[in-house]
Amino acid sequence: MIKYTWKYDGYEGDSNVIFELFEENNKTILRLTTEVIEDFSDDIPEFKRESCVGGWQYFINGRLKQYLDK
Secondary structure (H helix, E strand, O other), rough: EEEEEEEEEOOOOOEEEEEEEEEEEOOOEEEEEEEEEEOOOOHHHOHHHHHHHHHHHHHHHHHHHHHHHH
């Protein structure tokens, strides 16, 4: 398990992002969890849930997969 504090300079809000690896049926499963400590502003489109989910999907399912497949 790796746990990071996630903040943005100049913006209110605070969270933890947790990466956990598990073995299941001879495969490695990655679980990514966000713990919101202080909500980020909903007025900023990049901080909305949909934007964050899309970003993590891009990095985990796209870029990380490409990197590991090399």
